[in-house]
Amino acid sequence: MNADFVALRERLAEISDLHRALGVLGWDQKVTMPPGGAPARAEAMATLGRLAHERFVDDELGRLLERLRPYEESLPYDSDEASIIRVTRRDWEKARKVPTELRAEMIRAGVLGNQVWVEARANNDFASFLPVLERNLELKRRYVECFEWDDSPYTPLLDDYEPFMTTTEVAEVFDAIRPVLTELVREAPAVDASFLQGSFPVERQQAFAERVLETVGFEPGSWRLDTTVHPFCTSFSNRDIRLTTRYDERHLDSLWSTMHEAGHGLYAHGIAQGLERTPLATAPSLGLNESQSRTWENLVGRSQPFWTHWYEPLQATFPEQLGDVSLERFVAAINRAEPGLIRVEADETTYSLHIILRFELERKLIEGALAPKDVPEAWNAGMRELLGVEVPDDTHGVLQDIHWSYGGIGYFPTYALGNVISLQIWAAVKRALPDVEEQMAAGELGELSTWLRENLYALGRKLTPKETIERITGAPRIDPEPYLAYLRDKLAALPAGA
Numbered sequence: 001m002n003a004d005f006v007a008l009r010e011r012l013a014e015i016s017d018l019h020r021a022l023g024v025l026g027w028d029q030k031v032t033m034p035p036g037g038a039p040a041r042a043e044a045m046a047t048l049g050r051l052a053h054e055r056f057v058d059d060e061l062g063r064l065l066e067r068l069r070p071y072e073e074s075l076p077y078d079s080d081e082a083s084i085i086r087v088t089r090r091d092w093e094k095a096r097k098v099p100t101e102l103r104a105e106m107i108r109a110g111v112l113g114n115q116v117w118v119e120a121r122a123n124n125d126f127a128s129f130l131p132v133l134e135r136n137l138e139l140k141r142r143y144v145e146c147f148e149w150d151d152s153p154y155t156p157l158l159d160d161y162e163p164f165m166t167t168t169e170v171a172e173v174f175d176a177i178r179p180v181l182t183e184l185v186r187e188a189p190a191v192d193a194s195f196l197q198g199s200f201p202v203e204r205q206q207a208f209a210e211r212v213l214e215t216v217g218f219e220p221g222s223w224r225l226d227t228t229v230h231p232f233c234t235s236f237s238n239r240d241i242r243l244t245t246r247y248d249e250r251h252l253d254s255l256w257s258t259m260h261e262a263g264h265g266l267y268a269h270g271i272a273q274g275l276e277r278t279p280l281a282t283a284p285s286l287g288l289n290e291s292q293s294r295t296w297e298n299l300v301g302r303s304q305p306f307w308t309h310w311y312e313p314l315q316a317t318f319p320e321q322l323g324d325v326s327l328e329r330f331v332a333a334i335n336r337a338e339p340g341l342i343r344v345e346a347d348e349t350t351y352s353l354h355i356i357l358r359f360e361l362e363r364k365l366i367e368g369a370l371a372p373k374d375v376p377e378a379w380n381a382g383m384r385e386l387l388g389v390e391v392p393d394d395t396h397g398v399l400q401d402i403h404w405s406y407g408g409i410g411y412f413p414t415y416a417l418g419n420v421i422s423l424q425i426w427a428a429v430k431r432a433l434p435d436v437e438e439q440m441a442a443g444e445l446g447e448l449s450t451w452l453r454e455n456l457y458a459l460g461r462k463l464t465p466k467e468t469i470e471r472i473t474g475a476p477r478i479d480p481e482p483y484l485a486y487l488r489d490k491l492a493a494l495p496a497g498a
Contacts, residue, residue, distance in 0.1 A: 110406030117405030157410030217449025263293035270457025290418025
């Protein structure tokens with residue numbers, strides 16, 4: 001093998017190890033760290049982030065990449081070696097534009113801000129969170145100044161999560177889906193879901209969720225499930241997957257939250273071993289990653305075939321609440337369109353409207369059209385306009401999401417993009433596995449999981465997001481129509497007054 005490529009892999013492996021150590025500290029911060037540990041944790045994570053950044057933007061790595069150009073050109077475009085060189089070069093050129101201290105300060109501010117957010121959310125206290133939002137926006141504006149853009153200063157932030165996509169392109173997708181979603185929500189039939197509210201003991205929710213997770217495609221010993229304030233998934237290798245969720249005894253939303261994070265986890269679990277400890281050991285974009293969390297949460301986890309198998313075990317777990325509720329009533333209830341306050345508890349139809357609101361607010365904040373102090377008022381007005389709901393307090397409004405606390409501005413659009421992409425990929429799944437619904441009804445998810453792993457997850461970042469979508473679906477772009485058609489069909493099939 002080419003000696004320079006061997007040297008590149010060795011350098012990338014060391015940098016990957018630093019990022020994984022950083023990830024372990026981040027996971028621990030959100031899952032087990034006592035609140036008082038935040039200042040020290042912020043310094044430790046800033047140090048690791050600075051070291052990883054310094055090693056990655058090193059001149060010698062750039063010289064290695066330059067010497068490897070002839071070798072790259074001699075290889076097939078989608079080979080592991082050529083892809084590692086090509087993707088690393090783009091990442092290196094982008095990272096070189098960001099001062100190391102700015103990178104470290106963004107990490108430090110994110111750790112400190114997260115702890116402030118936890119307390120502000122619990123206390124319905126936006127005023128205590130406002131300095132965090134202002135500081136993160138200041139840092140993000142400094143970050144944006146490191147780059148050039150054509151349409152909006154929001155685009156460099158978006159590119160961190162959805163590479164090669166512009167703010168204008170996202171707005172075009174959202175402009176296409178927004179009027180249809182608002183109409184669907186307005187005309188959706190009322191469905192009785194009162195039985196989904198009650199007393200659902202947490203320990204039984206957890207036992208049932210873990211029982212389901214054992215069937216979705218994880219190898220034994222490769223994952224764990226913990227609780228946290230805001231559910232997330234992270235991984236430190238394709239055999240070390242950390243899922244988190246949150247339980248509420250008053251309802252069963254944790255089931256779909258857990259399936260959502262499992263989708264992220266399966267993506268990480270399916271990355272090809274040959275890409276480990278390189279920049280390719282992740283999804284091409286968060287939109288594609290979210291497409292799989294939404295696939296497992298909704299296209300599988302809310303489907304009639306899935307519950308044909310799993311509903312009797314769920315009834316047996318909660319006989320007092322669900323024993324007299326038919327499968328048909330249950331499936332109708334979990335697929336209803338009903339505007340609510342909380343994004344992570346939103347149904348499929350309203351979910352993307354929550355995202356459109358956040359995208360519009362973030363864009364205005366970065367472009368200077370909205371002051372941070374005015375965000376709660378703008379949030380509440382947007383919820384009224386998009387979903388027709390009144391926000392009672394900031395805990396159920398602007399403080400509900402973790403993202404702004406750690407500076408994750410640009411992340412939100414990928415959720416709705418993931419919704420759209422999930423239906424494009426699902427059409428490819430159904431062509432390849434025409435009996436996939438019969439398999440789900442029999443409780444068999446292995447073939448579905450294997451197909452997605454072999455055809456999507458294993459690729460990692462070898463291809464761009466658009467190249468990946470085209471390889472899987474045959475479509476050269478993100479197409480909202482399958483997603484909108486799916487929602488129209490689903491809502492049309494709901495029994496009125498069920």
